[in-house]
Amino acid sequence: MTDAPVTLExxxxxxxxxxxxxxxxxxxxxxxxxxxxxxxxxxxxxxQWEEEGVPLDFGDIAETPTLSGLWALVQARQQGASS
Structure with missing residues (x-):
């Protein structure tokens, strides 16, 4: 797990x-x-992302199969983890 947040890029x-x-x-x-x-x-x-500290599952990709959709989930989960 890394300390650096995952970015959109x-x-x-x-x-x-x-x-x-x-x-x-x-x-x-x-x-x-x-x-x-x-x-x-x-x-x-x-x-790969789980190893980097981003907890997503297959349902997340199935429900939001766009980069912007995944990014919104990542942002929310990274903010929740840092709170």
């Missing part, structure tokens, strides 16, 4: 790397499933 970069896309190609409101984020890739990202 890091989320975008992690997702882009998993999908073999340029980070700039992924817009905040693009559906990540349309980019090829399948369940196996999503689980790998979730494990």
């Amino acid at each position: 890091k989320l975008r970069a992690d997702i882009a790397a998993m999908l073999e896309e340029a980070p700039a190609a992924i817009g905040d409101d693009d559906n990540l499933m349309d980019f090829g984020l399948d369940s196996m890739r999503a689980m790998n990202l979730l494990l």
Whole structure:
């Protein structure tokens, strides 16, 4: 677990790397499933983020399959963890 908060740019970069896309190609409101984020890739990202102190689960990605949706969840959970 790291002490540094996860940023929107890091989320975008992690997702882009998993999908073999340029980070700039992924817009905040693009559906990540349309980019090829399948369940196996999503689980790998979730494990990576959990190790970095961001507790998300597969339901979070299924319900909010956009970068902006995930970012809102990450922000809320990071703020809750620091309170």
